Amino acid sequence: MNIETKYHGAIEVLESETLNFKKGxxxxxxxxxxxxLPLSDEDMFYxxxxxxxxxxxxxxxxxxxxxxxxxxxxxxxxVEELDLETEKDVMVxxxxxxxxxxxxxxxxxxxxxxxxSKNNKAKQVILHNExxxxxxxxIKKTGTKG
Amino acid sequence: xxxxxxxxxxxIKIGEDIEITIISSKNDQVKIGINAPKNxxxxxxxxxxxxxxxxxxxxxxxSSLIKIIKNKQI
Numbered sequence: 019m020n021i022e023t024k025y026h027g028a029i030e031v032l033e034s035e036t037l038n039f040k041k042g043x044x045x046x047x048x049x050x051x052x053x054x055l056p057l058s059d060e061d062m063f064y065x066x067x068x069x070x071x072x073x074x075x076x077x078x079x080x081x082x083x084x085x086x087x088x089x090x091x092x093x094x095x096x097v098e099e100l101d102l103e104t105e106k107d108v109m110v111x112x113x114x115x116x117x118x119x120x121x122x123x124x125x126x127x128x129x130x131x132x133x134x135s136k137n138n139k140a141k142q143v144i145l146h147n148e149x150x151x152x153x154x155x156x157i158k159k160t161g162t163k164g
Numbered sequence: 165x166x167x168x169x170x171x172x173x174x175x176i177k178i179g180e181d182i183e184i185t186i187i188s189s190k191n192d193q194v195k196i197g198i199n200a201p202k203n204x205x206x207x208x209x210x211x212x213x214x215x216x217x218x219x220x221x222x223x224x225x226x227s228s229l230i231k232i233i234k235n236k237q238i
Binding site: 024025043044045046057058059063074075076077094095098099113114115116118120126128129142144151152153 | 202203205207211212214215216217218219220221222223225226227228229230232233234235
């Protein structure tokens with residue numbers, strides 16, 4: 019199907035490529051379908067584009083690019099909701115709050131986007147882990163990766 | 165909003181499957197026990213509000229920064 023996007027113009031996407039968020043995401047409960055589009059080379063950044071709302075898109079990154087020690091446990095209800103069978107099927111992304119200048123950009127480590135790559139079911143999971151919040155700077159003040 | 169007054173140890177039933185119990189209360193802190201099916205998510209409200217606010221912030225337009233991100237050699 020053809021869709022309009024926020025940063026990629028008009029594109030064609032396959033139904034089989036769409037991520038299915040049964041409950042939407044916090045703040046956007048009616049947004050159930052997104053597609054993942056590349057934003058940079060080397061798979062560093064992606065855009066999660068709403069299929070139904072052209073103007074709604076988020077910048078995502080794999081948190082492990084910037085936070086090597088990022089670690090959390092997925093609770094059983096989430097595993098069931100996404101029909102997850104094995105850890106290998108789990109894809110993890112963090113929504114970035116991009117700032118100007120870019121160096122001030124932060125990652126929401128408290129609520130990662132979890133995708134089951136086998137069935138494309140997805141969810142923004144809120145972690146109970148108290149060491150993570152919604153605003154982790156991706157560039158440490160000394161100018162090196164965190 | 166339905167407002168009920170409960171004493172320590174008393175409970176409230178919501179629908180068929182949810183039960184809230186006042187475990188204890190002291191000064192202005194209340195310990196609340198929640199019994200709900202696993203598929204019902206329970207969070208402190210400010211946590212959900214925080215995620216919602218950050219999502220809204222993150223969805224704002226960054227067209228001016230897209231070029232920078234595309235070329236970012238990190």
